[in-house]
Amino acid sequence: MADNNTNPIAYMRETPLPQLDPPASEAGLGHWVRQNLFSSVLNTVLTLAAFVSLYFIFTSTVPWFVNGVWQSESIRGCREVLEGATGGCFAVLTERWNQLLFGFTYSDDQYWRPTLAFALLFVAIAPVLFVALPRKMLYFTLLYPLLAFYLIWGGSIYATISTGLGFVVGYLVYSRFVASSFALGLIGGVVAAFVTWWLGGFVVDAIAPATPFLEEIPSRKMGGFMLNMILGVVCVSLSLPLGIALALGRQSRLPIIRIICVVFIEFVRGVPLITLLFVANVILGYFLPPDTNFDLILRVIIMITMFSAAYIAEVIRGGLAALPTGQYEAGDSLGLDYAQSMRLIILPQALKISIPGIVNVAVGLFKDTTLVSVISMFDLVGMIRGPILASTEWNGVYWELFMAAAVLFFVVCYGISQYSQWLERKLATDHR
Amino acid sequence: MNRTVFFGALTVAGLAAVAASAGTLDDVKARGKLNCGVSTGLVGFAAPDASGRWGGFDVTICRAVAAAVLGDAEAVEFVPTTGKTRFTALASGEVDLLARNTTWTLSRDVDLKFDFVGVNYYDGQGFMVPKALGVSSAKELDGATVCIQTGTTTELNLADFFRSNNMSYEPVPIETNAEAQQQYLAGACDTLTTDASGLAATRAAFENPDDHIVLPEIVSKEPLGPLVRHGDNEWGDIVRWTLNALVSAEELGITSANLAELSGGTDNPEINRILGTEGNMGEMLGLDADWAARAIAVGGNYAEVFETNIGENTPIGLSRGLNALWTDGGLIYSPPFR
Amino acid sequence: MSTMTDPPQSAFRVSMLLSDTRYRGYTFQAIALFCLIIAMAYLGMNLVRNLAAAGLNISYNFLGAPAGYDINQRLIEYDSQSTHGQAAIVGILNTLLVAFLGIITATVLGVTAGVLRLSNNWLVSKMMSIYVEAFRNVPVLIWILVINGLVTQMASPREYRGDDATSSMWLDAVAFTNRGVYIPAPVWNDGSMIVVLTFFASIVAIFAYRRYVRNLLYTTGKLLPTFLPSIGLLIVPTILMFYIMGQPVGLDYPELKGFNFQGGTQIGRPLIALWLALSVYTGAFIAENVRAGILAIPRGQSEAAASLGMRPGRVMNLVVLPQALRVIIPPLISQYLNIAKNSSLAIAVGYADITATLGGITLNQTGRAIESVLLLMLFYLFISLSISAVMNIYNNSVKLQER
Structure with missing residues (x-):
């Protein structure tokens, strides 16, 4: 048995050495490039091919973007500004942006309506897409189709209300009968909704004001x-x-x-x-x-x-x-x-x-x-x-x-x- | 009312019995709007401007009819139609009147059951080539690649022309004017063919219009005019005589400038009959007395409509040519108002 | 053991039509059938009334009338004196042609892009992602118009003309122009048949050789090279025969004459534009299907193959792809169907497919809308059903190998 009291090891490190950096060939940008771009012959060929095609794409499009003309009355104006140089005539976008978004017959002062409807679409659709959101928001989702319809098409608010009423009545009838038979509930609900719309048609025509709050816009x-x-x-x-x-x-x-x-x-x-x-x-x-x-x-x-x-x-x-x-x-x-x-x-x-x-x-x-x-x-x-x-x-x-x-x-x-x-x-x- | 139609569609899908049609005139009056089929965009003839207002030669006819019938030149719903959809739109009643540079042919008049009420523009199919090509006649186009802007009867005329001259060609049919122009300018075809008026309009929009020429040959007759459904003669009469009123106005010197003055009554009985101060022309048509005056007030007489939309001072720069009055050696002629 | 006794047979009552599940099915079907018949009759009556009011009729006689227009791309004999029916057949063949070509290139492109997207080359996989996302998320109509515009930007035949020509033909044989690509056409002289037969015989020989190699590998474990011998088999006998027979196959080179290149074979611009657009668009979707199919194979499979000492190419070809195919093929079928259906957008580039002839100019000139559109729909329906039938047969044959 060896003597336990004496330590045969002359020196023992008590703190670990700091980690060394990996060898230069295995780290840093150079390593990444070699690993991801030039790891084999095939990869090198692919990388070079990719660089060549990128070069062609950039040289042909960049001047076109950089020289682009954003303010001009017409394409002739663009040509004058460019004086023969390559460049896009993006002025058409600034000039006709509203037409691109809303068409050419939608009156300018009504643009806020579809825009608002579009913005509200996100609010309406959010609770459907993300379950984490409060479930109460689903009521707005149910209301949204009517709201969007009214915003975009406008006209008499009563027509929209009558449509909504039809759905409500249909649902009430459905839930009244669904306990006995689903088919009966469904048919009853649909019939009730149609009857409501049909009656609503008369009422709306009778009470519709001459100038609705939101101007009616034909589709x-x-x-x-x-x-x-x-x-x-x-x-x-x-x-x-x-x-x-x-x-x-x-x-x-x-x-x-x-x-x-x-x-x-x-x-x-x-x-x-x-x-x-x-x-x-x-x-x-x-x-x-x-x-x-x-x-x-x-x-x-x-x-x-x-x-x-x-x-x-x-x-x-x-x-x-x-x-x-x-x-x-x-x-x-x-x-x-x-x-x-x-x-x-x-x-x-x-x-x-x-x-x-x-x-x-x-x-x-x-x-x-x-x-x-x-x-x-x-x-x-x-x-x-x-x-x-x-x-x-x-x-x-x-x-x-x-x-x-x-x-x-x-x-x-x-x-x-x-x-x-x-x-x-x-x-x-x-x-x- | 649009809303009623919408809900009607959603709910009963038209289960209700439908009363028989009461005639286009009554329909238009009841609706308070004239539905007028126009092209989807042909500068000078029918195109919306930057603010979305429709304007052009064909559009003015629509507005004149609306003014005559409804008293309001703005009471027109313009329905853009393509070559494919225009006839169905008219046949199915979607439009009351089609003013879409449509060539008057026998088969359309007879087989498709339409009535052409007159000719508002005498056109013909022509060819445009770059000057650099060194071609001076369409007869030299053997073997050429031809861009065709499909439209009226373009493809058929082209086939006939090359066949009768024993030449070969390669057709490239293209839907819209803008794309035809792009192909032509890039040299994807040697020549562009469509109605000569369209060629002039296209050439006017080029960067260097002088590098291109329209060949002298006109290979077809293209009488373009408004058309209505066959069988409703009262409505056809109204459109026909609205057009005639514009032509007669030019012939008699009625312009938008002197219209108000002449409406007070003149020594010329025909002017008086047109403007409704004499006779009962309007009543015969089922309209009121000053229908023609309103129609002329929209854009002036035929000459004024021509000059403002497609005349020599516009970018399109068409000369009257065949479309001069018969008194000036053209073909524009109106039967008498009597 | 107790036997269930049948419930007492009650007499049939009318109310059982609704309350008894045995009869309720019949009631619902009768109602559905009744509604369908009513709806059909209603639409049919409207049609008859509308046609009568407009003085029109339904007649297919126009198909026998001369069409009067020319078509630039035709696989069969056709001129302006041919009938509308023949124009429709030209259109049908053109639709099939572009769909066939599109399916081949889209598959090649899609498989390449799908595999490359999984490559460990960062740049290439990122570029493929961009390609796939850009094409998947933009409407095909916009891509067709844009690619048509790009093709139009190629050199015009005019630029090949004159002493100061800015473009020249590739190897003096191929011209890329914005009217199409002109390539030499083979001219078949006497004896050319033998050369062609030799060529086909060597293709058969290649398959036989590969089969022999495989059998040898399975039985003896001896691996012979396949690639170079295959290439040799493909080329050498044909070339030998070509010279033995005294060069019977010539080439007709395209040549600039008059307005256009004459001679050779022309592949028209509309065809190229549509073919290219459909291939790259659908290729992006196929790439996604291929990627999903490959990712669906558990990693263990490729690791197992690698641990057997297979090279990466062999792992892909022999282990991963055969398994991935079963996942890939069903969505691939629907992409092929999409190519066939999207080819109807030919109308936007001036390619004379069935929608442009029968549903375009013919409809335009004759005004026979109902008849034309009905025929058009029947044709597409037939094509779609045939493609899915053929591909389902193939799909089943792949499935059968599952153990």
Whole structure:
């Protein structure tokens, strides 16, 4: 045994050494560059190719941006300022910005109305998007469609109130009867709402003041980016209930209902939106009673709603299919009937799974609203291709306008898709 | 009322029985607005200005009809239509009157069941080429790439012209004037073809208009005029005679300047008949006596409308040419007001 | 063991149509069918009344009438004296052509971008992210118009002309102009058939060789090189045969004559613009699908493959992609459908697809809106259903290999 009292070790460090920096080759910018850009031959080639393409992109666009002219009366003014140098004529944006946003027939002093409606949209949609917000805000969300409708279209406030009253009466009737039978409640609610609207029509016409508080603006005057927003928001909201109904119909055990839904969904998904817009524009009129003259925007809303409903139905069908059969069986074993089990058990879960898909459909649909420019509606793209490029002042300004349009759409769509991804991460409850 | 229509659509989708149409004139009067189909933007003929107000040669016809019928030149709802949608818009009743540089052809008049009420502009299809190309006649265009601004009957005339001259070509159909112009200036096509009036308007907007020439050949007849639905002759008469009133006004020297003075009564019976101080022309049409005076007051007589919108002092710079009065060797002629 | 006794059979009562679940289904279906028939009849009656009021009729006779207009891009014989029906067929073929080309390039582009976005090269993956996000979040119509504008900025044939030409042909054989790309066209002389057959035979030989190599690998573990022999098999016999037969295949070079390049094959600008726009737009979506598919494969798979000593390329090709394909293919089908449907925007660049011929100029000139749009929708419906049918068959065949 060794002597325990004497320490055989001559020296022992009592404090740890400070950590050394990693070797120069393994740290700092140089390391990062080598690791991320030049780690292999292939990577080096890719990096060089990327640098070359970046160089070309920058050299061709930067002077155009830097020399851009922001103040001018017309393209000729731009050309004078530039004196032959490369440069964008961004003056068209400053000059025609309001037209790009609101179309060319919406009166200037009313611009605050759609702007306010747009701002309130965020307040209304916030509690739906973020569960953390107080649930009381949902009341505002319910109120919002009426408010936005009144703000944008204006006219007699009584008409808007009567519409809202119809929904309230419909809901009251529904909740009175839903206990005995869902179908009875639904049908009763719908009938009651229609009766209210029908009666309200008379009352509104009788008491409507000659000059409403907010001037009535016919939908033909809507244009620009505002039209894209209106079409996108309205059609997506309207197509949600329709899409749910179609998805349930497609899953239904009743063959006739299933066939009707399948044919509708496959037909609408099988044709391009543009042909449906042709239908709205040139054919739908023939199928409506003589002398009823829907304005174009309403016909377009009908067709786009049908279009997006078919896509949303497919997304929700995916959500329904993803639910374990046990959920359906659980509903049955509790003795719930079809409507109850759908309403209380299946749909809440299926819809939750479907939200990212629905958001994707919504983004796609919002982008597709630009197609209305093909049928002579002046949305953002229509404004550019029509009145602005056709005017003598701006005839020939091309890139600036389309770039602005692309940026506007990018901001909105990118925002929505980022939200969707955030939501997807949040809803992902599986552990991988 | 728009709101009623909206809710009607939302609620009953038109389940209510619909009374038979009572005629366009009554409809327009009941509505208090004239729905007028115009082009989506063709400078000089129909285009909204920077503040969104529609103006142009065709637009003035719409306003004149509105003034004659409703007494208010602003009581017009302009419905922009494309080449594709214009006929359906008129046939389905979406518009009461189509003033969209539409060529009067037999098949449109007969097969599509429309009535062309007259000609407000005699046009013809022409070609524009860059001067540098060294082409002086359309007959030298064999093998050329041709940008076609699709519109009236452009594609058909072009095919006929090249076939009858035994030449080949490559057509590039383009929807809007702005894009046709972009393609043409970039050299993606050798020549741009559309109605000569449109060519003049396009050329006027170029950076260097002098580098381009419009070839002398006019390869088609394009009588452009307003049209209405077939079968409602009373309405057609009103539009036809509103147009005639503008032409007659030029012929008789009625201008927007002396209109008020002449409305007091003159020695010329035809002026008096037009302006309603003599006879009952307005009553025959179902309008009041000074309908024509109101129509002329909108933009003046035919010559004034021409000069303010497309004449030589405008950027478009068209000369009267075929569209001079018959007394000046042109084709513009109005039947007598009698 | 107790047997359930059937409930007493009660006589059928009318109220059971609503209250008895056995019959309620029939009631609802009858109501739905009734509503559908009523709605159809209502719309049909309106149509008849409206057409009668306007003095119009439904007739497809216009399809047999001469069209009277020319089309720049045609795969079959067509001139202005052909009928509207033939113009529609030209349009159909053009739609199929651009959809087919678009599907191929979009797939290549999408897979490349999707894989590169996951690359560990920071710059490249960031650039691919920007590409994907920029194209996914801006409407396809804007991209078609912008890319058409870019293509229009290419040199005009005029710039190839004269002594002070600012552009020149690439290898004296290919000209990139804003009227299209002109490439040499092969001229088939006597004996060219044999060369072509040789070429096809060598392709078959390549497959046979690769199969042999694989079998050899599986049975003996011996790995033969495949890449270089394949290339050799592809080129050498054909070239040998080409010279043996005395160079029977010639090339017809495009040449500047008159206003345009003559000779060779022209790929028109509208086709290029639309093809390019649809490819890059849809490529961005496919890239996302590919990325999602690859990310769906657990890391363990690629780690396992790496620990077996596979090189990164082989890991991707042999382990990750085959598994990812099952995730990728269903959304890929819907992207292909989108290409076919988005090709209807050809109208914006002047490409003569079915929407531009039947739904454009024909509709414009004949005014037969209902008939044209109906035919148009039926055509797209047929295409969509066919594509999904074909792809579903393929999808099922991929699925069957799952163990």
